[in-house]
Amino acid sequence: MKHIPVMLEEVLQYLAPKNGETYVDATFGDGGYSEAILNAADCKVIAIDRDPTVAARAKEFKEKYGKNFVFKPGMFGDFEELIKQQIDGAVFDIGVSSMQLDEAARGFSFSKDAPLDMRMSCKGLSAADVVNNLSEQKLADILFEYSEEKKSRQIAAKIVEYRKTRRIETTKDLAEIIYTVIHKKHDEIDPATRAFQALRIFINDEIDELFCGLRGATKLLKSGGRLVVVDFHSLEDRVVKHYFNEMAGKVDGVSRYAPVVPDKKEVVFSQISKAIPPSEEECGRNPRARSAKLRWAVKI
Numbered sequence: 001m002k003h004i005p006v007m008l009e010e011v012l013q014y015l016a017p018k019n020g021e022t023y024v025d026a027t028f029g030d031g032g033y034s035e036a037i038l039n040a041a042d043c044k045v046i047a048i049d050r051d052p053t054v055a056a057r058a059k060e061f062k063e064k065y066g067k068n069f070v071f072k073p074g075m076f077g078d079f080e081e082l083i084k085q086q087i088d089g090a091v092f093d094i095g096v097s098s099m100q101l102d103e104a105a106r107g108f109s110f111s112k113d114a115p116l117d118m119r120m121s122c123k124g125l126s127a128a129d130v131v132n133n134l135s136e137q138k139l140a141d142i143l144f145e146y147s148e149e150k151k152s153r154q155i156a157a158k159i160v161e162y163r164k165t166r167r168i169e170t171t172k173d174l175a176e177i178i179y180t181v182i183h184k185k186h187d188e189i190d191p192a193t194r195a196f197q198a199l200r201i202f203i204n205d206e207i208d209e210l211f212c213g214l215r216g217a218t219k220l221l222k223s224g225g226r227l228v229v230v231d232f233h234s235l236e237d238r239v240v241k242h243y244f245n246e247m248a249g250k251v252d253g254v255s256r257y258a259p260v261v262p263d264k265k266e267v268v269f270s271q272i273s274k275a276i277p278p279s280e281e282e283c284g285r286n287p288r289a290r291s292a293k294l295r296w297a298v299k300i
């Protein structure tokens with residue numbers, strides 16, 4: 001299934017690409033945002049992605065757009081180190097892409113039985129490593145902190161009980177364990193959804209990466225530069241909302257998810273938006289857009 005870039009019209013509206021300017025697509029994926037930005041103006045796009053499977057797509061872009069397109073393999077948490085120049089705007093599409101969800105072997109989705117993987121970079125600890133080796137308390141903490149799963153302790157206990165007799169190898173193995181705690185009901189969200197989300201966020205260090213990526217982009221934005229973020233669940237959106245408010249001088253505290261507490265507060269954004277939902281028409285056309293929210297900010 002081809003990845004459909006979510007809220008593309010809104011991204012272009014708030015990023016407002018102009019000729020001669022430089023933009024960063026911090027989550028390249030299938031290149032939907034990059035392509036739209038490059039077609040909207042005679043500008044340069046620097047794209048980042050940790051997923052090695054997108055290299056072929058990036059090569060296609062390089063052949064088509066030449067010097068106007070540059071691809072940087074890596075994590076957007078290393079934004080500042082990867083980009084190393086002033087930019088006019090950046091866009092982040094936070095979360096897992098349709099390509100990753102639909103490729104069964106990546107193990108992101110419980111809708112298809114596959115190896116329990118979930119690694120965006122295809123290296124490091126897999127979801128199978130986590131559920132088979134971490135303590136019951138640590139598993140419960142992950143499930144609650146990263147998805148607010150109310151039955152995190154019961155699920156963690158069932159995982160530990162199951163792995164005493166056999167290793168948890170596949171997405172189906174894990175989903176079936178979860179179903180013994182939370183039974184599936186017709187026309188309701190699959191009870192495995194939250195647990196899979198939590199494991200994916202933990203394995204890929206997504207919250208820390210998001211904070212570091214936002215801070216790196218903010219530092220490199222020129223005066224008047226724009227930062228646009230599309231996210232897909234409440235935890236991510238709280239992180240983005242709090243960060244934008246903090247950088248606009250609208251809050252006193254620091255998010256409990258922040259990896260580093262700033263030494264001093266500084267007003268950096270002159271404008272920030274509230275959460276903008278996708279249109280009903282887009283949700284009808286692309287069901288994966290339903291949970292999306294977009295926020296934008298302008299640097300002083």
